[in-house]
Amino acid sequence: MPDTPSLDLDFVRGHFPLLAKNDFIFCDNAAGTLVPRSVAARMTAFMTECQVQPNNPYPASELATARLTEAKRLMAEMINATPEEVVVGHSTTNNVYVLSHALRPLMREGDEVIVTNLDHEANNGAWRRLAETGITVKEWRLRPENGDLLLEDLDALLTDRTRLVCVTHCSNVTGTVNDIAEIARRAHAAGAWICADGVAYGPHGRIDVKALDVDIYLCSLYKIYGPHHALMYVRRDLMLEAKGQNHFFIGEDAIPAKLNVGGHDYEVVASTTGIADYFDALHDHHFPGSNLDFHGRLGQVYGLFAAQEERLSAPILGVLTAKPNVRVLGRTEGGRAVRAPTFTFAVEGRDPAEIVAALGREGIGATAGHFYAYRIIEALGHMDEGGVVRISLVHYNTEEEARRVAETLDRML
Ligand SMILES: Cc1ncc(COP(=O)(O)O)c(C=O)c1O
Incomplete structure (x- = not known):
């Protein structure tokens, strides 16, 4: 094997x-990736070998x-954390909802929380609802040209009352990767959590909560x-401070x-070893x-993914950006370092559902x-x-698949 093999x-x-x-060509990964056999095997093993209440002194429970x-x-x-720092829950939306209730008692009326209009609603709604309890909610707005969140716009919102900045590491729409370490630095300088x-x-990338120096980090398995x-x-x-x-x-x-809030879905948690x-x-x-x-091994594997x-x-962005009737949301230059391979676009005068249906007939699974x-x-x-x-x-996804998607879009749009 050479020093830097390809996948x-x-x-x-x-x-x-x-x-x-x-x-079919699966192009709906941002909605949820496919599951390898190992995850299903771990869940089956738990359910067939030890689906009992844990923490009791008998063999199945010990297993x-x-x-x-x-x-x-x-x-x-x-994610480079310790087990006691990681809440395992049903969904990110659910985790944030619970956390918003746990952090509210640490805030005073008139304190400020910053949210964005780039983020998924999971990192928005529960925080915005704090406005009903006397918290001032401010919106860090994306720039319409390319969907970017600018640091200077964050600086203009931060005050000595800011307690929390909520922002996405990567957009599920534009694919843009934000500089979380720098945003964390600015939030902390203002006395806020991120x-x-x-x-x-x-x-797409290995998560390292310590290197990012974040206070809270969300991920859905x-x-x-x-x-x-x-x-x-x-x-x-x-x-420890949260309620x-x-x-x-x-x-x-x-x-x-x-x-x-209550216990775990044990078989689901056990399957994550897969x-x-x-x-x-x-x-x-x-x-x-x-x-x-394990964290180091992940670094090597994610390098292959990148x-x-x-x-x-390259082929998909190339086709989309060459079409005058297509608007790509987010950045179109800078490559994989600044954006994940999530491509979202609008076509002048065309119904997105109709485009997705036509892609489906070509064996391409996408969404609108x-x-x-x-x-956003x-x-x-x-x-x-x-x-x-x-x-x-x-x-x-293979290069052949990306080429076929690009050719189909070229023909269709
Ligand atoms: C960026 C982002 N954040 C949060 C979520 C919500 O995750 P969950 O379904 O676990 O609540 C999604 C789901 O699509 C997402 O793409």
Whole structure:
């Protein structure tokens, strides 16, 4: 194997039962990635071998405890956190809702929270509702030319009353990657916390909450080749300070359980070890003999993803940007370093649902709408047309697929 191998697509695709059928090109990855066999196997193993209440002194329960502990350890290591800093919950939307109630008692009337109109509603609605309790909510608005959030616009909103800045790491509409470390630096300088939404970043890049120096970080595992479940990192001291939302007998020092409302979906949590199995299979295949820890191994694998995604982006962006009747939302230059391979566009005088239906007839699975990032579609003036078309790729898409998508769009638009 050379020092920097490229992704072995046959090996990769062999892990995904849905790709084995090879009967359509899956371009709806931003809505949720496909699941490798290892995740389903881990869930089946839990349900058939130890689906009992954990933490009790009998064999099946001890096995359940061991598997849940291992899953939580791996998911925490995946984002470079410790298990006690990671809340495992049903969805990111749910996690944020609970957290907004847990942080409100730490704020005073008149304190300020900053949200954006680029973000998915999951990192918007619950924070905006704090306005009903006396919090001032300010909106960091994207620039209509390219959907960018400018740091100078954030600076103009920050004051000594700002308690929290909520912003996405990567947009699920434009694919733009924001400089979270720099936003965190500015928020902290103003005395505020930052809540970064990494849901759309996780499929494409390794998450390192410590390097980003965030207070809160959100990710949904069904976008990272896993089950419908979510992780929420909360910095240890902030988690201890936050007001518990669980049963009264779950103490304020019981982290992270204090930020769960009730118990876990055990079999779902156990299945997340299958995400680690998948990444490790890719790692061992491409980097035999390497002895890094899991987070380090992820770094190597995500490096392969980035190179593959760069190859996928060029043909599609090339076609879309060459068409005078097409408006691509977000950045069109700068490559994979500044944007994920999520391409969203509007075509003059055309119904996005009709375009997606035509793509479906060509064997291309894409979607149309606002993708729950309602505010950006409205800000860019596409809500009345039924939203926009989104084509979103990840590392398991092939160059041949990207070429076919590009040729089809060229013909169709
Ligand atoms: C960027 C982003 N944030 C948050 C969410 C919501 O995640 P969940 O479905 O886990 O609530 C999504 C889902 O599409 C998303 O794309």
